[in-house]
Amino acid sequence: MNFEAVKQLIKEEGLPSFRLTQVREAVYKRGISSWKEASSLPEALREKLEKEYPILSFKVSKIVCSHQDRTAKALLTLKDGLQIETVLLKPQDSWSVCVSSQVGCALHCSFCSTGKMGFKRDLTAEEIADQVLFWFQYVRKEKLAERISSVVFMGMGEPLLNYVQVVEAARNLSNPDYLNIGARHISVSTSGIADKLHKLAIDLPQANLAISLHNADNAERSKLMPVNRKFDLDDLKDALEEYIAMTGRQVFLEYSVLENVNSRPEHVRKLADWIYSIKDNYLLHVNLIACNLGRGEKTPERVVKDFASGLKAMGIGVTIRKSMGNDILAACGQLAAHK
Numbered sequence: 001m002n003f004e005a006v007k008q009l010i011k012e013e014g015l016p017s018f019r020l021t022q023v024r025e026a027v028y029k030r031g032i033s034s035w036k037e038a039s040s041l042p043e044a045l046r047e048k049l050e051k052e053y054p055i056l057s058f059k060v061s062k063i064v065c066s067h068q069d070r071t072a073k074a075l076l077t078l079k080d081g082l083q084i085e086t087v088l089l090k091p092q093d094s095w096s097v098c099v100s101s102q103v104g105c106a107l108h109c110s111f112c113s114t115g116k117m118g119f120k121r122d123l124t125a126e127e128i129a130d131q132v133l134f135w136f137q138y139v140r141k142e143k144l145a146e147r148i149s150s151v152v153f154m155g156m157g158e159p160l161l162n163y164v165q166v167v168e169a170a171r172n173l174s175n176p177d178y179l180n181i182g183a184r185h186i187s188v189s190t191s192g193i194a195d196k197l198h199k200l201a202i203d204l205p206q207a208n209l210a211i212s213l214h215n216a217d218n219a220e221r222s223k224l225m226p227v228n229r230k231f232d233l234d235d236l237k238d239a240l241e242e243y244i245a246m247t248g249r250q251v252f253l254e255y256s257v258l259e260n261v262n263s264r265p266e267h268v269r270k271l272a273d274w275i276y277s278i279k280d281n282y283l284l285h286v287n288l289i290a291c292n293l294g295r296g297e298k299t300p301e302r303v304v305k306d307f308a309s310g311l312k313a314m315g316i317g318v319t320i321r322k323s324m325g326n327d328i329l330a331a332c333g334q335l336a337a338h339k
Contacts, residue, residue: 001027001053001055001056001057001126001130001133002053002057003023003024005053006020009048010023010045015045022038023038023041024177024178025040026038026040028133028136028177028179030140031137031140031141033056033137033141034050035047035050035053036050055133056133056134057078057126057127058077058078058084058127059077060076060077060134061077062074062075070089070090071087071088071090072088072138073085073086073087074086074087074134074135076131076134078103078123078127082103082121083103084103084123084127084131084155084156085155086100086131086155087155088135088138088139091322094145094149094150095139095144095145095148095149095150096148096149096150096152097132097135097148097150097152098154098155099131099132099152099155099169100123100128100131100156100157101123101153101156101157101158101159101162101165101166101169102119102120102121102122102157102162103117103119103120103121103123103157104117104118105117105118105119105156105157105158106118106119106161107191107225107226107227108226109212109214109224109225109226109227110224110225111214111256111258114157119157122157122162122165123157123162125165125172128166128169129169129173129178129179132148132151132173132179132181133179135148136179147179148179150185150186150187151173151181151186151187152187152189153166153186153187153189154187154210158190158191159190160188160190160196160200161193163196163199166188167200167203170204170207171204183204183206184207186207186208187207187208187209187210188204188207188208188210189210189212190210190212191211191225191227192211192212192213192225192227192231192236193227194235194236194238195239197209197239197240197242197243198239198243198246201242201243201247205246205247205249206249208252209249209251209252210251210252210254211240211252211254212225212254214254214256214262215262215267216270216271216274216275217267217270218232218233224262240278240284241279244280245280249283250283250284251283251285252285252286253286254289255286255289256289256290256291257290257291257304258299259299259300263303263304267307268310268314271286271311271316272311272314272316275316284317285317285318286311286317286319287319287321288304288307288308288318288319288321289304289323290303290323298323304320308320
């Protein structure tokens with residue numbers, strides 16, 4: 001929702017300031033999906049808001065729910081007809097939203113379905129934050145929870161290539177007057193846009209940073225992730241050292257394990273060597289996930305466990321992340337606005 005536009009409308013209409021409090025209460029506390037539900041507001045104002053200032057900046061075209069876990073995925077149609085997907089997850093005891101930051105993606109990572117769409121356009125800060133607002137409405141309506149606890153920028157697109165809008169959306173999401181999601185419960189994932197990490201450390205110092213690494217060999221990583229040709233592992237190392245020095249925050253290295261592609265013992269050694277080459281590497285933690293190869297298909301669990309064991313033997317902190325929503329193409333790398 002464009003709260004600033006609604007604020008301006010209330011001012012122009014000469015309405016008392018407490019109407020803003022009522023708007024916040026209805027939208028960000030009760031989770032209304034239509035202004036018609038905001039019974040505390042005057043009828044004339046509700047009608048004007050419903051017509052000119054919709055709560056969400058898109059239409060919800062489809063919602064699918066996983067039969068394997070509690071993951072849900074929504075297909076959203078934007079005002080210009082383009083579509084994106086967003087995901088609701090419950091990895092532990094609280095609800096998390098995976099948001100998209102672009103329509104499609106220009107980076108063409110070989111294992112990611114979004115890249116096959118190509119790049120259409122950046123999302124606005126409103127379109128990004130509204131994905132979380134939509135799922136907030138959903139969990140309230142379905143009586144699943146009172147709030148959304150965390151947000152991950154790991155959906156469609158490369159967040160740091162839509163930097164200004166992503167930062168604005170993250171700030172809005174953590175605003176106490178809006179959804180009030182703590183900055184430390186917001187995670188930004190990047191494929192390695194190294195020249196943006198310095199600015200990110202300044203603009204969102206409390207947010208979590210995740211680097212989609214997937215290989216610690218420059219030649220192999222460039223084949224998997226063409227972005228490595230512009231920002232290679234040396235560039236990433238330098239940027240990470242500066243980021244860690246500026247923030248003192250832990251950084252997560254995301255690694256999708258593909259059998260016989262980046263899963264062999266030499267890949268374990270190269271990853272460990274690269275981590276140990278970074279200053280203050282004790283703040284680096286590896287998150288492993290079985291690469292999603294298709295509906296219901298992914299890298300065998302034993303391959304991921306062997307990789308984790310190899311890293312642990314070399315003193316590297318590692319966690320095996322649970323892959324969620326695979327059966328509805330909602331897992332990492334599977335979002336592609338499926339109709």
